[in-house]
Amino acid sequence: xxxxxxxxxxxxxxxxxxxxxxxxxxxxxxxxxxxxxxxxxxxxxxxxxxxxxxxxxxxxxxxxxx
Amino acid sequence: xxxxxxxxxxxxxxxxxxxxxxxxxxxxxxxxxxxxxxxxxxxxxxxxxxxxxxxxxxxxxxxxxxxxxxxxxxxxxxxxxxxxxxxxxxxxxxxxxxxxxxxxxxxxxxxxxxxxxxxxxxxxxxxxxxxxxxxxxxxxxxxxxxxxxxxxxxxxxxxxxxxxxxxxxxxxxxxxxxxxxxxxxxxxxxxxxxxxxxxxxxxxxxxxxxxxxxxxxxxxxxxxxxxxxxxxxxxxxxxxxxxxxxxxxxxxxxxxxxxxxxxxxxxxxxxxxxxxxxxxxxxxxxxxxxxxxxxxxxxxxxxxxxxxxxxxxxxxxxxxxxxxxxxxxxxxxxxxxx
Numbered sequence: 084x085x086x087x088x089x090x091x092x093x094x095x096x097x098x099x100x101x102x103x104x105x106x107x108x109x110x111x112x113x114x115x116x117x118x119x120x121x122x123x124x125x126x127x128x129x130x131x132x133x134x135x136x137x138x139x140x141x142x143x144x145x146x147x148x149x
Numbered sequence: 150x151x152x153x154x155x156x157x158x159x160x161x162x163x164x165x166x167x168x169x170x171x172x173x174x175x176x177x178x179x180x181x182x183x184x185x186x187x188x189x190x191x192x193x194x195x196x197x198x199x200x201x202x203x204x205x206x207x208x209x210x211x212x213x214x215x216x217x218x219x220x221x222x223x224x225x226x227x228x229x230x231x232x233x234x235x236x237x238x239x240x241x242x243x244x245x246x247x248x249x250x251x252x253x254x255x256x257x258x259x260x261x262x263x264x265x266x267x268x269x270x271x272x273x274x275x276x277x278x279x280x281x282x283x284x285x286x287x288x289x290x291x292x293x294x295x296x297x298x299x300x301x302x303x304x305x306x307x308x309x310x311x312x313x314x315x316x317x318x319x320x321x322x323x324x325x326x327x328x329x330x331x332x333x334x335x336x337x338x339x340x341x342x343x344x345x346x347x348x349x350x351x352x353x354x355x356x357x358x359x360x361x362x363x364x365x366x367x368x369x370x371x372x373x374x375x376x377x378x379x380x381x382x383x384x385x386x387x388x389x390x391x392x393x394x395x396x397x398x399x400x401x402x403x404x405x406x407x408x409x410x411x412x413x414x415x416x417x418x419x420x421x422x423x424x425x426x427x428x429x430x431x432x433x434x435x436x437x438x439x440x441x442x443x444x445x446x447x448x449x450x451x452x453x454x455x456x457x458x459x460x461x462x463x464x465x466x467x468x469x470x471x472x473x474x475x476x477x478x479x480x481x482x483x484x485x486x487x
Contacts, residue, residue, distance in 0.1 A: 122382060127323065144332065145322055149185050
């Protein structure tokens with residue numbers, strides 16, 4: 084399956100949902116916001132959010148400094 | 150019709166069609182709290198004081214450090230060691246003496262936040278941590294006060310208006326990320342131009358909210374280095390613990406005395422409830438044991454046997470020269486005569 088993550092086209096296999104993808108990319112929680120096809124997906128829904136061919140995902144690091 | 154006399158101080162924004170005389174009068178009647186007085190807070194306070202927001206309350210618990218001067222616009226070298234909130238208020242009063250500028254040198258926590266912000270029209274986030282933002286979110290959602298989230302790191306920043314009715318901050322970030330998972334300005338730095346921009350966006354949104362204009366509820370994301378600007382739709386989360394279920398857990402949690410070891414091995418002690426210490430009296434008592442003591446309206450500094458303590462009116466203390474929390478607590482108790 085081909086998807087785009089932060090502007091880079093990627094081919095992924097054996098990844099069913101958004102949570103699988105994030106586990107694949109990050110070793111641990113990085114305090115990120117996930118945007119799928121221009122819509123923010125709430126953290127509680129990552130496990131239930133399936134991925135499909137052509138999805139465009141933006142991983143946004145949450146910003147806490149001031 | 151009688152034409153009202155225009156205060157020349159605000160003439161350039163009164164002739165701006167988006168503000169006008171009516172808008173200026175509304176700003177002059179508005180009351181805004183700025184939480185945090187660092188890079189974002191100093192710039193927001195500067196903008197809003199000059200724009201004529203009638204009452205500003207600036208809250209910050211820290212003292213000015215040399216590394217702040219790179220980006221915190223209201224401070225200069227002579228201010229190092231002084232409380233940020235009081236220093237900013239003093240400078241702003243020289244910029245605009247026609248508005249009310251108040252300051253609080255205080256650690257904002259769930260025992261004091263509601264009482265402090267309840268009578269304000271708007272809260273501006275200029276803090277540097279997520280737990281305080283969670284507390285601000287709970288308090289503002291519960292009391293139906295709009296607030297503006299702002300954050301900066303490296304060359305990036307974010308802003309979002311959080312208005313009564315939601316979506317709220319926890320629709321975006323439901324829980325505090327695990328310790329060490331977030332980047333901080335201490336660990337990865339911050340370019341001094343990004344807080345100016347993010348604080349200016351926050352200030353603009355503040356003026357729009359105060360004037361009851363059309364307000365976007367999107368998350369704004371900007372990178373000053375790459376020149377990328379994005380806005381992202383944030384939906385109200387139908388199971389949100391805060392704005393849907395009205396469970397204000399950060400506001401309602403039990404609070405004990407908090408003792409933390411700081412980055413420089415200092416120890417911070419925050420008492421369970423606010424105190425109102427008579428610093429002059431404490432300085433008088435401690436003066437019998439050391440000559441190295443200084444008390445001002447806002448704080449007391451004492452050095453004895455290579456240990457030093459900075460004690461604030463609300464009972465909070467920063468103790469240096471002792472790495473151990475138990476010994477620090479014992480020293481604190483002795484200083485206060487408890």
